[in-house]
Amino acid sequence: MSDWISTLPEITQTFLADRRLDEVECIVADLPGIARGKAVPAGKFEKQAYFHLPDSIFYQTITGDWGEAAGDEGFIERDMILRPDMTTAIAAPWTGDTTLQVIHDAFDRKGRPIPYSPRNVLKRVVELYNKQGWQPVVAPEMEFYLVARNLDPAKSIEPMMGRSGRPAAARQAYSMSAVDEFGPVIDDIYDFAEAMGLEIDGITQEGGAGQLEINLQHGDPVRLADEVFYFKRLIREAALRHNCFATFMAKPIADEPGSAMHIHHSVIDMEDGTNLFSGPQGGETDAFFHFIGGLQNHLPSAIAVLAPYVNSYRRYVRDHAAPINLAWGRDNRTTGIRVPLSGPQSRRVENRLAGMDCNPYLGIAASLACGYLGLMEEKRAGPSFKGDAYEGEEDIPRVMGDALDQFEEATKLHEILHPDFARVYSIVKRSEYEEFLQVISPWEREHLLLNV
Template identity: 50%
Template structure:
């Protein structure tokens, strides 16, 4: 046990510890353990199958699983130690890393997948820098999933209506919720920055400070829990579903990415004279080539593809351009030191570890293989044909054939991820929707 963890728990009079493992869907799995038991037995054991549950709690077919169902050895990461600010009793939370009995990382752990990619960058003297932007909706409570969701009632006693993008007053409608969100984030050292009202009705966006991808993936993972808990406290729901409301824009997790040369501290995307470097163009080229083949990592659910439709503030291709919000890969105005590429493709429903790993993997392949991008687009990119799969089935087929990405992320991880998503889609396909009952039941 780390002395730092022991002293921190004693100093803050912690009584319980939430021992958390992020699974492939981004759900927090694990155990809640009394502090004294945690101090005497900090390592934890869980079966690997915990990591590959579908969002409904089922498992891939047996052909994807080790039928002996072995335990993983789980060890806490001291850097992830934080308060659980909404807990009634003093409670801490720790994110665990997953290992096999021989000490090797578990390939299916999302944290291991991101670490694997970061190690590839590090071996070449590169250090990725990332900054996520999180969009989400506030909703009225929706205990019956057969009823469409509605916007919540604000402090004026009225539900929000219409489009109120960037409205200060619209954000102030929900001040009590956001005060709790900021307090909870501060208590957990989540480095959130700007808050804005997005295009949709009661749709918000919070941006994070740029930094280390693994640390930020942890923060995004915890932020989702935080926002949901704060909303519950005020009799609301908060959702990170990609497209929760019919007729409203979807929610994204945009990722601003750059790379630092570890030896010089210089942004690899800029030459010494301030012009864009070949590395900058090759990174974009890798994203253009591989993003359409890896969409299950950026659009993981059947609902995700409802967001990726033209003219609703979501990209439909991987064109790139300077300060162009209609493309999938936007290059914001910046100084040479701040030159970066914004990946606008991922929905906010992604697993942050996997989405960050996959996006950096695409760029990495562009860098090491010197992949040139197409010319930048200065017009409306919605006029360009779509490059993405039309749904989950097609996306999984394309990912199955993308061997280069599997080599970077890990073949076993990709195989099990595909198996999990195939099981999830099969479960979805069994459900008869309200649309089918409405239009087909008595009319065909």
């Protein structure tokens, strides 16, 4: 065994024990969360300490175009230095040969973190917590759909064909029979996750036709964001093996619930290991109410990060399993901010606003940033909401343009995430939004062509 392989995570060494490593995928997440990078022979990877990619990968839109975000020097595509984080070295078990994936961190030529690299954004937020003696802890929940293969963008997305030969049915939340319909896909998800050392806390059927949820164990925000990044890829690969697609669109099917990435947060005192949200007698602390207050006060400015596409805003529909406001409540799934049932040590706050289409690094970073601002500003949350929050007023942006307007004015949030990140993100998202506005939809042709 090569010396560098003996330093890899134990699960990765186990995967390689009776295999000859052929290739290493050197990857970094771009703004949408797509894996960008290079695949190199294992022998070459062993000899390289870093590799280069142009900084323009972070200016690229979801359509493959570029935002004019290069700055004063212009679009010269300066090389970044990508260094591997070997703790992320993990199998890619769906490949034909033996392949590892390794997440890399992006630096400039002076060794400074690239501020608009999503993983660096999250690391920056975690470091701000650590400087206060706090360790943030998160637990993401991933919702997604398994759908029939769709090769024509003009055609509506349809549920996948289940094991019974019938399309997946809606309104079967928590049904084990519904989960069994996707058995072969789920089996591959479990097998891939096991080979990669990724722990699944549970899989359930959600309310949509072909909609599933995977829960992850709580832990370090960067590690959990890495896992969501990896999970998106492995779930897509598992689906393709069974002639269907896995989609993480926020709202892929009309009249069906959208897909969220609910984020559970707690904050641990690094000195004594206690939960900042619980006092010595187990009661709720000022920090608990300040964190919720930060979410209420600053999430409207962060929605453009948590809901990054025009489709994202189709999820925020009254009575459709997604929040429409920033009310908070105890054990209340109609509120945007929920406090689940728990004991004092596991007391946590759940942000239900983030869509599954968000970049996991940026979604978790933005959510933690809002809570951090609340802890620093010490502004308490308002009263908890009693009853059905869908009967309350809407108080979050409903379209991408409004969300970007609020994000661009949020200087406090920019300082937490990094002003240069905010600049680049806004330019790229404006470019995507303007491109979308040039598209004439079927609805417009149907209802406006001969009637206006």
